[in-house]
Amino acid sequence: MVVRTKDLAFRVREVALSTAVVAVLCLGLPLALTIRVLVFDDQAKEVEQIAVTTAAKLSVDPPTALDRPELPRQASQIDLAFYGPQGQRIVGTGPNGADPVAKRAAGGVVATQGGPWTLALSGPAVIAAAPVTDGSTVVGVVWVSSDAAPIWLRTLGAWAALVSICLVALAASLALARRSAARLGDSVERLRDTAVAIGDGDLSRCSPPSGILELDEVGEALTTTAMRLSELLHRERALGAAASHQLRTPLMRLQLLLDSADITLGGSGQPDRADLIREAAHEVQTLRTQLEELLSLTRERSENDHERHALDLAAVLEQVCQRHNAIAAAHERRLVVGLDEGLPAVVGSTSAVGHALDVLVDNAVQHGQGTVRVWARETVGTVAIDVTDEGQGFAARTDDEQTGSQSSAGLGLGLAAALVQAQSGRLVLPGAGHAPCVSIILSPYLQD
Numbered sequence: 341m342v343v344r345t346k347d348l349a350f351r352v353r354e355v356a357l358s359t360a361v362v363a364v365l366c367l368g369l370p371l372a373l374t375i376r377v378l379v380f381d382d383q384a385k386e387v388e389q390i391a392v393t394t395a396a397k398l399s400v401d402p403p404t405a406l407d408r409p410e411l412p413r414q415a416s417q418i419d420l421a422f423y424g425p426q427g428q429r430i431v432g433t434g435p436n437g438a439d440p441v442a443k444r445a446a447g448g449v450v451a452t453q454g455g456p457w458t459l460a461l462s463g464p465a466v467i468a469a470a471p472v473t474d475g476s477t478v479v480g481v482v483w484v485s486s487d488a489a490p491i492w493l494r495t496l497g498a499w500a501a502l503v504s505i506c507l508v509a510l511a512a513s514l515a516l517a518r519r520s521a522a523r524l525g526d527s528v529e530r531l532r533d534t535a536v537a538i539g540d541g542d543l544s545r546c547s548p549p550s551g552i553l554e555l556d557e558v559g560e561a562l563t564t565t566a567m568r569l570s571e572l573l574h575r576e577r578a579l580g581a582a583a584s585h586q587l588r589t590p591l592m593r594l595q596l597l598l599d600s601a602d603i604t605l606g607g608s609g610q611p612d613r614a615d616l617i618r619e620a621a622h623e624v625q626t627l628r629t630q631l632e633e634l635l636s637l638t639r640e641r642s643e644n645d646h647e648r649h650a651l652d653l654a655a656v657l658e659q660v661c662q663r664h665n666a667i668a669a670a671h672e673r674r675l676v677v678g679l680d681e682g683l684p685a686v687v688g689s690t691s692a693v694g695h696a697l698d699v700l701v702d703n704a705v706q707h708g709q710g711t712v713r714v715w716a717r718e719t720v721g722t723v724a725i726d727v728t729d730e731g732q733g734f735a736a737r738t739d740d741e742q743t744g745s746q747s748s749a750g751l752g753l754g755l756a757a758a759l760v761q762a763q764s765g766r767l768v769l770p771g772a773g774h775a776p777c778v779s780i781i782l783s784p785y786l787q788d
Contacts, residue, residue, distance in 0.1 A: 349518075349525035356517030357510070364506045375498045380455070380466070383491050388452055388468040390414065391484040395470035398422070398482065402474035409480075417490040419464070422472075423481045434483050445469035445481045465491050527555050534562055543570040650785045651688035653679055653716050653723065659690075660697045660714060668705050668712060675701070679716035685785035686723045688763040693725075693780065696756040696767070700727040700778050703753070707731070708776055724768075725780040733776040753778075 398409055408431045414420050421434030423442050429435065444451035454466040465488035472480040527550035537545040543566045547559030599621060661677040668675040697714065704712045710730025716723055757767040764783040770776060 347525065348528050349521035352521035352524060353514065353517045356520070357514055360510050360513035360517075364509060368502060368506050372499055372502060375502065376495050379495045379498065380491060383486050383494075384452065384454065384466045384468070387418070387466045387484050387486045388450065388470075390418065390420065391468040391470040391482050392450060394420065394484070395472045395482040398472045398480070399474070402472060402479045411482075414484075417487045419483075419485045419487075421483045423483060425479055430480070432483070434485065438481065439467070439483075441467045441469045442481045442483045445471050445483075446478055447471075448473070448478055464488070523550075524552065526550075527552055531555055531559055531562070534559065538562060538566045538569075543567070543573070649687070649689075650685045651693060651782065652690060653683060653686070653725075656690055656694050656697070657714060657716065657725075659694055660701060663698065664701045664705065664712075667702075671705055673705055674711040675705075675714070676711055677714045680718060683716060683718055683723050684721060686782040687785045688765065688782050692759045692763050693782070696759040696780060697725065697727065699753065699756040700780075703778075704729040704731075704776065719781070722784045723782050725782070726777055727779075728775065728777040731776050733770060733774050756780075 394412060397412075409422055411420050411422060411432050419433045421432030422430050423434075423438045423446075424430050425446065427438035427443065427446070429437065438446065441451045441453045448471050450468070450470045452466070452468045454464070464485040466486045467484070469481050469483045471478045472482060530550070531547055534545050534547040545566065546563045549556050549559070657677050657679060661675065665675055701712060701714060704727055708729030708731035713728045714725065715728075716725045718724075753767070753769070760767045760780050760782075766781050768779040768781060770778070
């Protein structure tokens, strides 16, 4: 199913215009019906007034059966006639014989016919009849009718004016909606741009005030978040720079001293000590390389967090085996490294995952017992790397550990967890008293 997306400005205009249309319809339709009723009632009153007034004038000097009374002239849309007591038309324009309205008026009452809901566009729409008397006897009837066309013309004219007012109201509503939508859309776009810039690493970006309370609160929250992230990154980089400055120089001095001793002892014919010093120099160089890699991971983790690459598990495990085989043998321990076949691709940095495994294997060698096993296996569509040994497992946490104090192993596990989390993975530790199995769960690699 394809969902059509609409921008905020369009939605605001759509809602505002829809609301205005509903309001106009709710008010306009009853008003239009009221106009129709008022126009008809006005015409009906006019017709009845003509009938009553004419009948009153003729009653002053009642005509005889042979007389042809003179009727007042009326507008072209008004028909006026005088009927005798027998129902015959004597003078005027109207039906040849008395209609039901005239017959009711012959009984001595004013009679009317017609209503505002008459839909005929021509012919009599309103009829009124009034009796003419010579005191107590009805001697004739005055009959008056109004054509439907003039009534409809007046009604349609009023409706046209009403429609014009409604259109002006809708146009004004649309103009106001466009203005409000543009203002709101610009504010939301600026807020979006600020969020995107912060996500891209520009932590100095601030969201300008928009005058809209909710958006300004979101902007302030983004600005506060950016400031806190900037402070954290500054502290992290400062720590990395301090560690680099404090450790790089002593390591270099130590390496120079070992190189000098190698030259002196190598020339004096003591190969065993020379080999030992060469090995020590190599370890110092390895330590320096690892320090540089850790500092690089700390420095670039936030900058390259959006770049994700597939991890070469076989290469990582092979490097771990090379680095720790000799150390495990020195502790009279056996190291087994391997992986299952057909493992799914996972995301990770070779350096970060390798350093995390270094911490776990070192902990297992230093604090565990028996064979240390590092094995990669599939679990729920991704890969888990288990580091196990044959010891008794993790001891229960002490009061110091619960309040924040940590041993060297605890610090190492914290570093391993941070490195794994930076690769969108997680570190799973066993509970107290369980078998010593620490697992690194990596995220699956999803190709675009």
